[in-house]
Amino acid sequence: MKRVYCLYRVSTKKQVDKNENDIPMQRTACRDFAGHMPEWSILKEFSEKGVSGYKVSADNRDAIQELKDAALKDEFDILLVFMFDRIGRIDDETPFVVEWFAKHGIEVWSTQEGQQRFDSHVDKLMNYLRFWQASGESEKTSIRIRNRMQQMTLDGLYTGRSVKFGYRLVDSGLVNRKGIPIKKYEIDPIDSETVHMIGDMTVHKGYGSWRLADYLNKNGYRLSSGGKFTNTKIVRILRDPFYCGRLEDGTTSGKLQTLQIRSEETYSQILYILEQRQSKNEEKRHIALQTKGQAMLSGNLYCAHCGGRLTTIRYKDSYTRADGSKYSVDQIKYSCYHKSRKLCVCDGQTTYQADRVDGYVSGVMRRIFSCMEGAPEEAKLQAMFKRQMAGNGATQRKLERELVKNHEQLEKLQMEIAKTLTGDSVYSPEDLSQAIQTVKKRVADMEDELGRLKAEEMQKKQGVDMITPAYRQFQTWAEEFDSASLEQKKMIACNLFNRIEVGRDYKIKVELNMTYRQFCSEWNGAGI
Numbered sequence: 378m379k380r381v382y383c384l385y386r387v388s389t390k391k392q393v394d395k396n397e398n399d400i401p402m403q404r405t406a407c408r409d410f411a412g413h414m415p416e417w418s419i420l421k422e423f424s425e426k427g428v429s430g431y432k433v434s435a436d437n438r439d440a441i442q443e444l445k446d447a448a449l450k451d452e453f454d455i456l457l458v459f460m461f462d463r464i465g466r467i468d469d470e471t472p473f474v475v476e477w478f479a480k481h482g483i484e485v486w487s488t489q490e491g492q493q494r495f496d497s498h499v500d501k502l503m504n505y506l507r508f509w510q511a512s513g514e515s516e517k518t519s520i521r522i523r524n525r526m527q528q529m530t531l532d533g534l535y536t537g538r539s540v541k542f543g544y545r546l547v548d549s550g551l552v553n554r555k556g557i558p559i560k561k562y563e564i565d566p567i568d569s570e571t572v573h574m575i576g577d578m579t580v581h582k583g584y585g586s587w588r589l590a591d592y593l594n595k596n597g598y599r600l601s602s603g604g605k606f607t608n609t610k611i612v613r614i615l616r617d618p619f620y621c622g623r624l625e626d627g628t629t630s631g632k633l634q635t636l637q638i639r640s641e642e643t644y645s646q647i648l649y650i651l652e653q654r655q656s657k658n659e660e661k662r663h664i665a666l667q668t669k670g671q672a673m674l675s676g677n678l679y680c681a682h683c684g685g686r687l688t689t690i691r692y693k694d695s696y697t698r699a700d701g702s703k704y705s706v707d708q709i710k711y712s713c714y715h716k717s718r719k720l721c722v723c724d725g726q727t728t729y730q731a732d733r734v735d736g737y738v739s740g741v742m743r744r745i746f747s748c749m750e751g752a753p754e755e756a757k758l759q760a761m762f763k764r765q766m767a768g769n770g771a772t773q774r775k776l777e778r779e780l781v782k783n784h785e786q787l788e789k790l791q792m793e794i795a796k797t798l799t800g801d802s803v804y805s806p807e808d809l810s811q812a813i814q815t816v817k818k819r820v821a822d823m824e825d826e827l828g829r830l831k832a833e834e835m836q837k838k839q840g841v842d843m844i845t846p847a848y849r850q851f852q853t854w855a856e857e858f859d860s861a862s863l864e865q866k867k868m869i870a871c872n873l874f875n876r877i878e879v880g881r882d883y884k885i886k887v888e889l890n891m892t893y894r895q896f897c898s899e900w901n902g903a904g905i
Contacts, residue, residue, distance in 0.1 A: 387400055687712060
């Protein structure tokens with residue numbers, strides 16, 4: 378009597394269709410097959426549910442390892458499966474798993490394909506080809522599923538996992554192959570406003586993820602599931618490009634655009650702020666880590682003497698004067714971190730009154746914003762582009778004329794080749810060859826230069842398109858600065874200036890961010 382062990386496997390736990398080789402069907406087929414073998418007796422059956430034979434190695438599959446241990450202990454004689462791909466679909470591994478059982482005296486049988494033998498080199502080749510084909514089918518299936526899932530997402534359809542905050546699911550009117558209705562995304566009018574608030578408070582008020590989560594929870598906002606916001610959830614909402622109507626790889630569609638909650642401009646600003654706050658290089662970080670407190674410039678304020686960053690402190694003092702009157706002071710100050718801790722030699726002041734520094738810098742900002750008055754957006758950008766491209770167009774036109782002349786000259790020289798062969802040309806073959814090479818090199822150099830100029834022109838045009846959002850932001854700051862809150866002014870200062878330095882006697886020097894410097898070329902101030 379031959380002892381038989383059976384192995385059944387499905388890739389997902391939801392496979393119940395017989396066409397998908399579900400476990401009950403595999404068990405029935407194997408038992409029927411063994412029943413027609415007089416000397417066979419099934420002793421044990423192994424089942425694997427939700428185990429991919431394409432993605433999961435045999436080393437990580439408990440059933441395969443148990444079967445190998447049983448084979449070494451001579452507990453069975455035959456391994457029976459519905460089809461050989463139930464053992465696995467990995468082309469560079471599964472054939473050798475089957476061969477391993479055969480070498481250890483185990484016959485490997487399939488109800489559909491019979492016994493896999495290794496009596497000849499052809500048998501080994503057929504064994505490998507079978508699993509190579511199975512691997513290819515799995516790869517094709519994986520690609521088809523991935524492409525289908527992406528297409529469904531582009532169509533605004535729900536493909537599983539948790540529903541993104543800011544959206545809700547509604548009936549799409551479609552059903553899947555099992556007759557189950559397919560849902561689609563729709564903007565939730567209430568939660569989407571919270572998404573807008575999260576972006577606005579990040580960009581304009583400088584709220585971090587922890588502070589945002591705390592604010593939302595304290596004010597009664599909740600996730601769609603009813604749970605509280607966490608800093609991790611806030612960061613995911615901020616970073617997810619789906620709110621801009623596109624996938625992570627940049628792919629978009631008309632239906633995704635109808636689901637857009639956040640503008641690309643806001644998304645770019647959010648990513649910049651998050652990147653700045655994650656920067657470990659303080660010299661390159663210009664965004665304040667937080668906007669709490671009563672000082673406007675914490676984040677990119679530096680000592681003009683030692684270069685160290687200034688931190689915000691609160692100074693309190695009170696005492697009774699000799700005449701019996703009481704004196705008290707409660708001030709916000711900027712303190713030179715290096716000097717206060719004696720980390721270096723610094724001849725600047727240890728502290729500066731925050732309201733005085735903030736007042737001076739606010740005046741500078743108002744002077745900068747005054748450059749915007751009477752400058753329409755399109756006219757400003759076009760004027761800037763014309764300044765940057767002065768001379769480029771004229772050089773291109775000159776080169777194009779020269780190229781036409783040189784191409785005509787090259788054509789004439791090439792026509793002389795036939796004459797040199799008959800002896801009718803005024804040129805010798807050597808002179809003609811040299812002349813042709815000279816003209817060809819001149820044409821190639823001109824074409825390279827023309828290509829460079831056109832690329833420069835295109836780059837400048839793209840640059841204008843890219844800075845349009847920045848210009849609009851700058852214009853908004855100019856219009857709303859005086860009425861802005863302290864948190865908003867702090868974020869404006871962080872974005873507007875790369876660096877602000879304060880020295881003795883409150884001498885202040887500011888360095889404008891390059892992005893915004895071009896919008897106010899009339900302003901030449903750098904110090905106060």
